[in-house]
Amino acid sequence: MTSAVVCVDVGSTYTKAAVVDADSGALLGAASHPTTLATDVMEGLDNALAAALPKGVNVIDTLVCSSAGGGLRLGVIGNEPLVTARAAYRAGLSAGARVVDVRAGHLTAADFDALAAARPDVLLLAGGTDGGDDTVLLAHAADLAASGLRTPVVLAGNASAAPEVTALLGAADIPVTAVGNVLPRIGALDPVPARTALREVFLHHVIAGKHLSASADFTRMVKAATPDAVLTGVETLAELVADDLLVVDVGGATTDVYSVLTPDAELQGPRAEVAGTAWRSRTVEGDLGVRHTAVGITEAAEEEDLPVSWTLPEAARLRAADPGLRTDDLADDAELTALAARVAVRRHARGERIGGPTEPLRGGKDLAAVGLVIGSGGILRRDPDAVELLREAVGGDTSGGVRPPKDARFAIDADYRLAPAGLLAAEGRTDLAARLLADI
Numbered sequence: 001m002t003s004a005v006v007c008v009d010v011g012s013t014y015t016k017a018a019v020v021d022a023d024s025g026a027l028l029g030a031a032s033h034p035t036t037l038a039t040d041v042m043e044g045l046d047n048a049l050a051a052a053l054p055k056g057v058n059v060i061d062t063l064v065c066s067s068a069g070g071g072l073r074l075g076v077i078g079n080e081p082l083v084t085a086r087a088a089y090r091a092g093l094s095a096g097a098r099v100v101d102v103r104a105g106h107l108t109a110a111d112f113d114a115l116a117a118a119r120p121d122v123l124l125l126a127g128g129t130d131g132g133d134d135t136v137l138l139a140h141a142a143d144l145a146a147s148g149l150r151t152p153v154v155l156a157g158n159a160s161a162a163p164e165v166t167a168l169l170g171a172a173d174i175p176v177t178a179v180g181n182v183l184p185r186i187g188a189l190d191p192v193p194a195r196t197a198l199r200e201v202f203l204h205h206v207i208a209g210k211h212l213s214a215s216a217d218f219t220r221m222v223k224a225a226t227p228d229a230v231l232t233g234v235e236t237l238a239e240l241v242a243d244d245l246l247v248v249d250v251g252g253a254t255t256d257v258y259s260v261l262t263p264d265a266e267l268q269g270p271r272a273e274v275a276g277t278a279w280r281s282r283t284v285e286g287d288l289g290v291r292h293t294a295v296g297i298t299e300a301a302e303e304e305d306l307p308v309s310w311t312l313p314e315a316a317r318l319r320a321a322d323p324g325l326r327t328d329d330l331a332d333d334a335e336l337t338a339l340a341a342r343v344a345v346r347r348h349a350r351g352e353r354i355g356g357p358t359e360p361l362r363g364g365k366d367l368a369a370v371g372l373v374i375g376s377g378g379i380l381r382r383d384p385d386a387v388e389l390l391r392e393a394v395g396g397d398t399s400g401g402v403r404p405p406k407d408a409r410f411a412i413d414a415d416y417r418l419a420p421a422g423l424l425a426a427e428g429r430t431d432l433a434a435r436l437l438a439d440i
Helices: 041-052 084-094 109-117 135-146 159-171 192-209 216-221 226-241 294-303 312-321 331-350 386-395 418-426 430-437
Strands: 002-010 014-021 027-034 057-066 072-078 097-104 122-125 153-155 176-178 222-225 245-250 255-260 280-285 372-376 409-412
Touching: 002 041, 002 226, 002 418, 014 041, 014 418, 027 041, 041 057, 041 216, 057 216, 057 226, 057 418, 072 084, 072 192, 084 097, 084 122, 084 192, 084 280, 097 109, 122 135, 122 192, 135 159, 153 159, 153 192, 159 176, 176 192, 192 216, 192 222, 192 226, 216 222, 222 226, 222 418, 226 245, 226 255, 226 280, 226 372, 226 418, 226 430, 245 331, 245 386, 255 331, 280 331, 294 312, 294 331, 312 331, 331 386, 372 386, 386 409, 418 430
Parallel strands: 002 057, 057 222, 072 097, 072 122, 122 153, 153 176, 245 372, 372 409
Antiparallel strands: 002 014, 014 027, 245 255, 255 280
């Protein structure tokens, strides 16, 4: 009997199941089902699995990633917006989080009220380089302890201050996990310890707290936030193809862009950005989903001076009002997807603005050397012309003020292999993950 590992992504709109041969890494079956948030997500998971699982296959393990219920909502606190807050922000994105608020500098009661209103599941507290001035970090810890917030904290700041910060937060009954500094020295971004800790906090505090399922099996099976699993899959694929890689995942609620780029030697010496450069990174655009936030796509397109067909604003409004809307006419979905991909890649390449609208953009990326661009999600998996849609939206974008991929190959993750590969790789089944990705 064939043995298989089942990998499931419980998304905000759809739950996708993939059945992977435990020996060869072949994809034995795949299916999706609308995510059953209104009842119990296990219903949609079981239905997707039943449709994907071939007869006579023995399931030896089930691995799940999830972005249902908002996924991992992260608040960031740093010393200043241009350095440690920016480094922590980038680390949070790499962990698959949706960063819902960033605070830096001297914090007031109003800052903590705003932070609470953003409803973060976890706080990432950073500040200072190792052995540097710990005054601001300690002040933030003391203010947080007195604020009344009891959100779990991942501490990734000045290592010398970690014991005192941990004691301050612990005395206030705030769960805290101390890990290595996201910015141990100026220009040296190290997101891995924070990413690992955020994954663990997501599993132990967030998944159970969202009450997505009454079944204890669901909590046991979830291994990562979906974007975290996808980034792991993207990293595995980049190593497999030995080339710079860009992935555009257009979803119902967000559009995520992932890149794995070859580090630029000129940006690692004296010209290095003070917050460091994330050569393996993710950005998430919460206003560019083709269902829940479809109106944001048309608004963003207008801001970017991109042409929009006259029927699209109404189509976007209908989709935002009814995210479950299904239609056989793919034209509006295709246009929304193309616009979302183009705007999201532009934003990814330009970098982020932290600290307000007047702050400069930082962390921009040159995508000209990218050798492989992969599209994923929604219409890209169903449209027979998806490769050309992606090629035009991303490769043909010469007016956005960024350098798009110049000579890249374009492909579609039609079978949704990246998230399953990431789940497999994170569980130590790297060879299996690589074999699964070989057919993309």
